[in-house]
Every structure is written in structure tokens, then in C-alpha cells.
Amino acid sequence: MSKVDELRKKYPNVTTVTFNKFVNGDKTNTKKYLPFMLKTWVNRNGYINTSADLVKLVNMFDELLPYIENKDIYSKNYENIKYFVEAINKAADVKEEKSFVREEHINILEETDEYILLQPKTHKGSLIYGAQTRWCTASRNNKSTFDSYVKTGCLVYLIDKKGNKLNNFEKVAFYNRASSGILNGGFEIYHALDSHAHDVNMMNGGWSEETVKRVTFIFRSYAFEWNKISKSIRQVEKTIDILKGLDFDFFKKNLEVVEKSTNFDYISEAKKTVENLINNLKTIV
Numbered sequence: 001m002s003k004v005d006e007l008r009k010k011y012p013n014v015t016t017v018t019f020n021k022f023v024n025g026d027k028t029n030t031k032k033y034l035p036f037m038l039k040t041w042v043n044r045n046g047y048i049n050t051s052a053d054l055v056k057l058v059n060m061f062d063e064l065l066p067y068i069e070n071k072d073i074y075s076k077n078y079e080n081i082k083y084f085v086e087a088i089n090k091a092a093d094v095k096e097e098k099s100f101v102r103e104e105h106i107n108i109l110e111e112t113d114e115y116i117l118l119q120p121k122t123h124k125g126s127l128i129y130g131a132q133t134r135w136c137t138a139s140r141n142n143k144s145t146f147d148s149y150v151k152t153g154c155l156v157y158l159i160d161k162k163g164n165k166l167n168n169f170e171k172v173a174f175y176n177r178a179s180s181g182i183l184n185g186g187f188e189i190y191h192a193l194d195s196h197a198h199d200v201n202m203m204n205g206g207w208s209e210e211t212v213k214r215v216t217f218i219f220r221s222y223a224f225e226w227n228k229i230s231k232s233i234r235q236v237e238k239t240i241d242i243l244k245g246l247d248f249d250f251f252k253k254n255l256e257v258v259e260k261s262t263n264f265d266y267i268s269e270a271k272k273t274v275e276n277l278i279n280n281l282k283t284i285v
Contacts, residue, residue, distance in 0.1 A: 040084075096128065102128075123143045130157060
């Protein structure tokens with residue numbers, strides 16, 4: 001009797017459809033993950049919603065095996081699916097860190113022996129430097145929130161390098177919504193647990209008055225320039241969208257119809273306007 005047949009006999013209460021999903025989902029020649037999937041499915045207690053979810057987790061485990069500390073999927077710890085998921089997530093973080101080129105994912109505003117002040121350019125950069133926080137912008141499963149924040153304002157992280165900060169201020173997020181201005185106030189501070197904070201709270205958390213003054217000054221200056229650039233980018237994108245929306249074939253057909261008329265002044269003026277537009281575009285591109 002084959003291994004698959006033995007397991008089919010051992011787990012009669014697993015439906016044929018689900019059983020076959022696990023068989024097909026295990027890509028190993030020896031079906032080494034099949035017993036784990038069946039046992040976990042039977043004892044899932046509502047933690048796993050679908051068989052597809054479990055197959056996905058197991059395949060992720062196999063893919064991330066070089067980065068997983070406990071590589072024995074049949075160890076007692078993994079009988080608790082929560083720990084199994086945590087091991088996979090931790091391994092994914094390790095893999096990201098090893099392949100991470102920070103210049104591709106962050107802008108460094110300032111770096112000293114005590115801290116690094118940075119702007120996350122990508123969701124991946126936000127995940128790396130916002131790790132171990134409750135910031136929604138550093139949520140693995142919520143990239144859209146990060147995208148929304150950076151689209152509508154300036155997001156900057158202050159990361160402690162000394163390890164001597166208190167009260168969850170080892171990591172601090174600064175955010176300025178472009179519509180609220182920056183030079184007259186208009187920015188928010190969050191500590192690692194995602195609660196609103198103030199400069200006094202930062203100093204109580206171990207940041208010196210001098211550092212707080214400096215990083216907030218740098219942030220204000222950077223946010224002012226960043227929001228100005230972002231506004232220009234949005235205007236450029238609007239213009240591009242307008243140009244993309246033009247139906248040049250339709251315009252050409254109508255111009256040809258007009259050319260057959262005797263309104264030569266109008267035709268000449270229309271062509272002159274088009275030529276000016278083309279010349280203006282050429283000076284840009």
C-alpha cells in the first residue's frame with residue numbers, strides 16, 4: 001500500500017476533494033508534507049479557513065526552508081498552527097533583509113551613531129524599518145495603506161540605533177499630510193505602538209532635546225520640499241492624462257472636413273494652434 005493510500009485510510013473523515021487538494025499541493029516526490037497537512041487540517045480549530053490556505057502555508061515553508069530556524073515541520077512546536085505561521089513570517093523577514101538594498105527602498109535624511117532618519121520609498125522599505133511596530137504603514141498585509149499615506153503626504157521614520165530609548169520611542173514616525181501645510185505646524189508624531197505623541201513625550205522616552213529639535217527641523221524642511229515636488233508631479237500626471245485622452249484620429253478627421261470649407265482663416269488658426277502645441281511639447285521632451 002502506498003503512502004498516499006495509507007493516509008487516505010488513516011483520515012477517512014477528510015473529504016475526497018480536500019484530500020486530493022493536499023496530495024496535489026505537496027510538490028515533493030515523497031509527499032513529505034502530506035501527513036502534516038492532513039493532521040493540521042483535522043486539528044485546525046478554525047485557525048485555517050480553507051485547504052488552499054494550508055497548502056499555501058506549507059509551500060511557503062518549503063520555499064523559505066533555508067531561512068527557517070526549526071526546519072522540522074513535524075516538531076511539536078508546529079502542532080500549534082500559530083507558531084507555524086510565525087516561523088514562516090519570521091523567515092520571510094530574514095529573506096527580505098538578506099536581499100535588501102536600502103538605497104532602493106529608502107531615502108536617508110540623516111544618519112548618526114545614535115539614529116537614522118529616513119523616508120520609506122517602498123512598502124518593502126517600510127516593512128523593514130517599521131518592523132516590530134503597530135504602524136499601519138508597516139503592515140505586511142496592507143500595502144494600500146502605505147501607498148495612500150505616501151501619496152497624500154510625507155512619511156518619515158526615526159530609528160534608534162543605541163537601544164536605550166524608553167516607552168516605545170525606539171522607533172518614531174513623522175507624518176505631514178500635504179493638504180495641512182508644514183511650516184505652521186501640521187505634522188503628526190507616532191511612537192512604535194502607533195499612539196499619538198509630542199516632542200515632550202519623545203524626550204521622556206530618551207531622546208535628547210537637541211536631537212528632537214534637529215530631527216523635527218529636518219523633517220519640516222524635507223516635507224516642505226517633498227510636498228512641493230509631489231504637487232508638481234500630480235499636475236504633470238493630470239496633463240499626461242489629458243493628452244492620453246485626446247483622440248487624434250477623430251481630431252484629424254474633423255480637421256479634414258473643415259479643410260474642405262472656405263473658412264481659410266479658421267483652418268490656418270487651428271493648424272497654427274496645433275503647431276504651437278507640438279513645438280511646446282518638443283521643448284519638454
